[in-house]
Amino acid sequence: MFGFLGVLLALVAIVGGNYIGGGALSELYNPTAALIVVGGTLAAAIVQSPREDFRRARRLFGWAFRTSEPDFQAGMKDLHRWCQLARRRGLIALEAEAGKHPDEYVANGLQLLADGRPPDMIRSVLEVDLIAREQRDLQAVKVIESLGGYAPTLGIIGTVLGLIQVMANLTEPETLGQGIATAFVSTIYGVGLANLLLIPTANKIKRLVQGRAQYQEMVMDGLVFIAEGQGPEVIRQRLQGYLETDDAAPKAS
Structure with a gap:
């Protein structure tokens, strides 16, 4: 919804500015x-x-406006709960968790853990899945970035076509002003589409893809630690670096 708010604000700014200027x-x-x-x-x-x-790219474009940043705190709580469940009832108890988890990546990791796969194999399988998915998505983002590059050029082409039509009707001077104004609307469409929708959306998708990859990396490490027999508190301490902290904030002197 936050993305839709940005698009709406951009439209209001352009239309409102045009109206205030007398358009x-x-x-x-x-x-x-x-x-x-x-x-x-x-x-x-x-x-x-x-x-x-x-x-x-078409799927990711819609995904960018429907999804949000992954909740690392919730993921940490899930890992803590799965670790306790595995200690109480054995790794096989995680099979039920895999069956009901909505995230295919996490569900696959839980299933590998429930099947008793060794830690090295769990890391290898999940790492390949993580890297391959991230690369495919980032490659698709380039399609959206290319759309943002082509749109202004097509806007100029539309403007030139409109001016050609204006020049072809020089015998009707009363229509020249309106014709020229209409021709330049293509430039507005092209530049606006690129800079207010396509390029920002591509950048947002890249941020979401990178955030999802980091979240999945945390889950992968946590599942491997569970397979190694690490305790819940040890896992929390070893994964603490994935959680957002205030380290970047300036400290009072």
């Missing part, structure tokens, strides 16, 4: 310009990107 909302509405900018930008990205990367 009308109808001046910013141009379906032809929208078709050129949006259609051309998507076409350029399709030409550049493999189909799977494009599909993944």
